[in-house]
Amino acid sequence: MNFKGRDIISVRDFSKSDLLYILKIAKEMEKEKPKLLDGKILATLFFEPSTRTRLSFESAMFRLGGKVLGFSDEKVTSVKKGETLWDTIKMAERYSDVIVIRSPVEGSARLAAEAASIPVINGGDGANQHPTQMLLDLYTIQKIKKKIEGLKIGFLGDLKYGRTVHSLAIALSFWKVEMCFIAPDALQMPEHYIKELREKGIKCHKTSDVFEVSPKLDILYVTRIQQERFPDPLEYEKYKNAYRLDITLLDHIKKDLKIMHPLPRVGEINAELDDTEHAIYFEQAANGVAVRKALLALVLGKEK
Amino acid sequence: MKERRIPAIKDGTVIDHIPSRDTFRIIRILNPQEFKYPINLALNLDSKKIGSKGVIKIDSRFLTQSEVNKIAILAPNATVSIIKNYKAIEKIQVKLPEELVGVLNCTNPVCITSKEIVISKFKVLREEPLEVKCHYCERVYGKDEVEIKRK
Numbered sequence: 001m002n003f004k005g006r007d008i009i010s011v012r013d014f015s016k017s018d019l020l021y022i023l024k025i026a027k028e029m030e031k032e033k034p035k036l037l038d039g040k041i042l043a044t045l046f047f048e049p050s051t052r053t054r055l056s057f058e059s060a061m062f063r064l065g066g067k068v069l070g071f072s073d074e075k076v077t078s079v080k081k082g083e084t085l086w087d088t089i090k091m092a093e094r095y096s097d098v099i100v101i102r103s104p105v106e107g108s109a110r111l112a113a114e115a116a117s118i119p120v121i122n123g124g125d126g127a128n129q130h131p132t133q134m135l136l137d138l139y140t141i142q143k144i145k146k147k148i149e150g151l152k153i154g155f156l157g158d159l160k161y162g163r164t165v166h167s168l169a170i171a172l173s174f175w176k177v178e179m180c181f182i183a184p185d186a187l188q189m190p191e192h193y194i195k196e197l198r199e200k201g202i203k204c205h206k207t208s209d210v211f212e213v214s215p216k217l218d219i220l221y222v223t224r225i226q227q228e229r230f231p232d233p234l235e236y237e238k239y240k241n242a243y244r245l246d247i248t249l250l251d252h253i254k255k256d257l258k259i260m261h262p263l264p265r266v267g268e269i270n271a272e273l274d275d276t277e278h279a280i281y282f283e284q285a286a287n288g289v290a291v292r293k294a295l296l297a298l299v300l301g302k303e304k
Numbered sequence: 305m306k307e308r309r310i311p312a313i314k315d316g317t318v319i320d321h322i323p324s325r326d327t328f329r330i331i332r333i334l335n336p337q338e339f340k341y342p343i344n345l346a347l348n349l350d351s352k353k354i355g356s357k358g359v360i361k362i363d364s365r366f367l368t369q370s371e372v373n374k375i376a377i378l379a380p381n382a383t384v385s386i387i388k389n390y391k392a393i394e395k396i397q398v399k400l401p402e403e404l405v406g407v408l409n410c411t412n413p414v415c416i417t418s419k420e421i422v423i424s425k426f427k428v429l430r431e432e433p434l435e436v437k438c439h440y441c442e443r444v445y446g447k448d449e450v451e452i453k454r455k
Contacts, residue, residue, distance in 0.1 A: 010442065084420050107416035107440025126414050128441050192444060 004301030007113035008121040010129045011167040016174040019138060022294055025303050026139050029293040036302055037066035043096035044070030045088065045112075046123065047079070047103040052263060052285050053123045053132065057100050060292035069095065089115040098299055101125075119299035127163050127229055133262055134167035136291040140284040141219060144258055148172065152216050154180040156243055157223035157268060159189040161230070164262045165223055166193055178203040180213040184242050186235070187225070210243060214252045222261045222268055246270040253278070260284050310344040310361055317367045318385045318392070319360040319375060324348050326378045327358030333374050333452045339365055354381060369396070374407060374452060376400040380431050400431050408436065409451040415441035424453075 001021045007013075014022075042061040046054050050072070058068045071077055079088060085108055092099055093116045101112050102123035109122030109129070124130040142148055153172065155165045159181050169179060169189070179202055181189040194204050207213055214220065222245065230236040244267060245259070261269060261281040273279050297303040322330055324347045336343050341363035351357035367375075372384050376398045385392040404426040410417045417424050417440055425439035434447035 012442070085416065086420065104414065105416050105419055106412060106414050107438065107442070110440045111416045111420070111422060126441070 002301070003298035003303070005119055006299055007109075007119055008131050008295055008299065009109050009113055010122070011131055011134050011170045013131075014171070019135070019171060019174065022135055022291070022298065023139050023142055025298060026135070026287075026291045026294040027143075028303075029290045029297065033064055033293075033297075035065045036297055037061065037064035037300060040064075040066040040098070040296075040300055040302075041096040042066055042068045042070075042296065043092045043099045044068060044072070044123075045092060045099060045101045045103075046070065046072040047074040047101075047105070047108070048124075049073075050102050050123065052288060053100075053102060053130075056285070056288035057121075057123065057132075057292050057296075060289050060296055063289065064293055064296060066296070070100075085111060086115045089120075092116075093118045098296060121295060121299065124163070127161050129167060130163050131167060132288070132292055132295060133164050134171050135295070136284065136288045137164065137168050137221070137260065137262070138171055139291050140260060140280065140287045143287065144280055144283075145218060148175040148177065150176060151218045152178045152180070153219045153221060154182055154210070154213055154217040155189070155221050155223070156182040156210055156245075158187050158225045158229070158239075159183045159223070160187045161226055162223045165189070165221065168221065169193060169197060173197050173200045173202050176201070178205075180205045180207065180217065182207055182210050182213060182243075184208050184239055187239055187242070210245070210249075211252045214249065214257070215254065217253065217257055220253075220257060220259050222259060222265075224261075224264065224266055224268060241267070243268050244270065245273060247272050249273070250276065250278070309346045309349060310359065312390055313344075313361050313363050313387055314390055316341070316364050316387050317362045318387055319362075319367075319379075320357070320383045320385070321351060321353055322358040322360065322375075322379045322382050323354055324356040324358045327360065329378055329452075330358075330375055330382075331360060333378075333454065334362075334367075334371060335454055341365060367396070372396050372398055373401055373404075377404070377407070377434065377436075377450065377452060378447065380434075400428055403427055403439075404436065407453060408445075409453055410438040410441060410443065411445075411449070411451050412438065412441050412443045415443065417441075 061068050089112045098119045100121045100123045104126050106126035106128040109125045113120040258280045259278045327347045344361045347358035382398050384396040386394040406423045426436040429435040437444045
């Protein structure tokens, strides 16, 4: 399989064998490879705040021997003066070998990929896609459970606006899994996703009660209620405390349930769960480095 | 003899079998203000095929394939006939392409196509009922939500 020169933009661009290959390379990237991307430069163009995505991309590049340039605030760029994204990319591609872009504007990464002759990786475009998060989620599930097939996965929180949930659900639908969508009605998984998943033969359940389904789950994927995605602040106030998982959850789950979260969290998982064997969200964030190392190496044709 | 609701045209284009409710939308996307000759339209006509239909007759103007493709977005079952000397000399197949380039606007206010000058691109997911997806923000639109460019 050849990923050299490919852009990583959307979950829709991957086949199952693409995903399996990336997961395989990510596993190999757990080993030290300090010279693999020697002489290569990554441009990180971050038009909105990010902690994990930017830091783990930078860490991945440094660990492979490459270098990083970029910005994490559009106020310090010529975009502030009215420069178009197209022109910004045309410049960045001449300074680097691969670009990671994060923007609140949906479709930015796709347009950047059309502008650039070098590979572009989407680090999140608004409420649309965040493919590297999806890949590290998938990698975490496979690593911790040693399989994906047959798992029962619960998604909890903001399933309406949560791009990570949408992308992960679509990616998981390549395997025979069962999905439970746990959210208040107003934040439930959009119907067109449920329809698409069912058409692919995925068993889907919807509920607002986490304890109704938690005893059956192998994975509980929790998401933050994202204030920045709510068009109406009053609506956000109504739902921001919809779920707050604490130690009482332990009475309602299987022994080997694992709790995931793309982070940041703002209270939906109480810190008292952090030290239990169920919590794997920090390990999940750490896996971001291996997965991003794999992606950088793959699109630069240097995975071997 | 069958009553003719709108007069026959000598030369021009007849668009038939348009769902009544979409007749005005179709007229609008054809930019009728730029046509120099008369346009006649009728709606709420009985149709065995689609129940209630509209018909548009455009005098002395022959539609291009790209105009016909726009019609296909709203009325995939419409028939378009080129009329010369009162006779239908050609029927153009209304056909929705797999990809609509520069034809629709994405109405998502946070889509990159709303912020920069970008030629819009939509993938046709389904013809009936219509479902199209913006190539950039990946938002999916149904027939009643699509916004067709006037030009």
